[in-house]
Amino acid sequence: MKLTFLGTSAGKPTKERNVTALALECDQDNKWYLFDCGEATQHQILRTSLSVGKLCTVFITHLHGDHYYGLPGLLSSKTLDKALSPLTVYGPKGIKNFIECVMDISKEHLGYALKIVEIEANQVLDFDKFSLQVLPLVHSVESFAYFIQEYDITNKLDEEKLRLEGLEPSPLYGELKRGNNIVHKGKEFVSNNYMLAPIVGRKLIIAGDNSEPDILGAHLDNLDLLVHESTYTQEVYNALPTKFLHTTAKNLGEVTQKHHVKNLIATHISARYAQGSRYDAQMVCEEIKLSYNGRCFVANDFDVFYLWRNGVLEKL
Numbered sequence: 001m002k003l004t005f006l007g008t009s010a011g012k013p014t015k016e017r018n019v020t021a022l023a024l025e026c027d028q029d030n031k032w033y034l035f036d037c038g039e040a041t042q043h044q045i046l047r048t049s050l051s052v053g054k055l056c057t058v059f060i061t062h063l064h065g066d067h068y069y070g071l072p073g074l075l076s077s078k079t080l081d082k083a084l085s086p087l088t089v090y091g092p093k094g095i096k097n098f099i100e101c102v103m104d105i106s107k108e109h110l111g112y113a114l115k116i117v118e119i120e121a122n123q124v125l126d127f128d129k130f131s132l133q134v135l136p137l138v139h140s141v142e143s144f145a146y147f148i149q150e151y152d153i154t155n156k157l158d159e160e161k162l163r164l165e166g167l168e169p170s171p172l173y174g175e176l177k178r179g180n181n182i183v184h185k186g187k188e189f190v191s192n193n194y195m196l197a198p199i200v201g202r203k204l205i206i207a208g209d210n211s212e213p214d215i216l217g218a219h220l221d222n223l224d225l226l227v228h229e230s231t232y233t234q235e236v237y238n239a240l241p242t243k244f245l246h247t248t249a250k251n252l253g254e255v256t257q258k259h260h261v262k263n264l265i266a267t268h269i270s271a272r273y274a275q276g277s278r279y280d281a282q283m284v285c286e287e288i289k290l291s292y293n294g295r296c297f298v299a300n301d302f303d304v305f306y307l308w309r310n311g312v313l314e315k316l
Contacts, residue, residue: 001204005304016301033057037070042073071098086112090118143209149203166184175191231268231269233283263294264288
């Protein structure tokens with residue numbers, strides 16, 4: 001699984017960071033998925049190898065502008081690019097009204113099938129490569145996390161063993177994969193004797209804005225990857241005259257350690273942590289690591305990560 005960060009700033013863009021958007025690509029798939037679509041996401045996509053024509057699904061975590069104001073431009077440009085493949089947008093209640101209102105007022109004719117689905121907490125959706133569960137978060141508006149469970153691979157044959165026993169690759173392999181026993185040159189091959197152990201699918205959570213990461217509960221236990229906001233360090237949050245419902249690096253580190261999360265990517269970084277400021281985004285990572293022993297990154301725009309099947313997260 002490959003993740004490309006298209007925007008990593010909280011609330012507003014900075015010179016180094018655009019607002020929230022994240023692309024997910026699955027192995028051996030010709031399409032990709034977009035999680036949130038802050039303003040100017042389509043500009044960010046132009047600076048990557050991603051193709052809007054292969055974008056199949058958009059998931060919006062919540063209806064704050066820095067997470068979905070980029071949708072109208074992206075939807076319209078898809079038409080101008082003659083990328084007329086169908087697209088589905090999932091999001092909280094209100095997303096359908098927003099998109100339809102913009103399209104109506106601007107008299108936009110998309111020219112492709114656009115499906116808008118308003119989702120609810122705890123809903124489960126099935127896709128080609130994974131299932132996805134919608135999890136509730138704690139924020140000033142309804143906000144979701146998306147728990148992604150890749151399907152296990154259960155039909156891998158022990159081809160080396162088959163060859164050693166005289167059965168070369170052929171359509172008979174397909175019969176064995178389907179659980180059917182076969183006879184070849186007088187020898188019976190029992191399907192179960194030649195199936196490799198299942199390859200367990202990867203598990204990750206891509207979360208929207210959330211002040212209480214522990215609300216994700218058991219879904220965090222031994223999770224392969226958590227992508228979660230870490231808007232402030234604790235010192236900055238404590239000094240805020242008005243408290244906002246966001247996670248601090250200290251809180252995020254403590255929760256991920258408690259649940260033994262294998263890998264963590266912190267994003268949605270406050271504009272305070274910018275070049276030339278007394279604060280630096282690396283401070284977020286350093287604070288997380290005070291309590292979290294797993295592999296931790298603070299995402300920057302255009303960072304690309306690959307989550308291997310063995311649970312190792314690599315920054316490409």
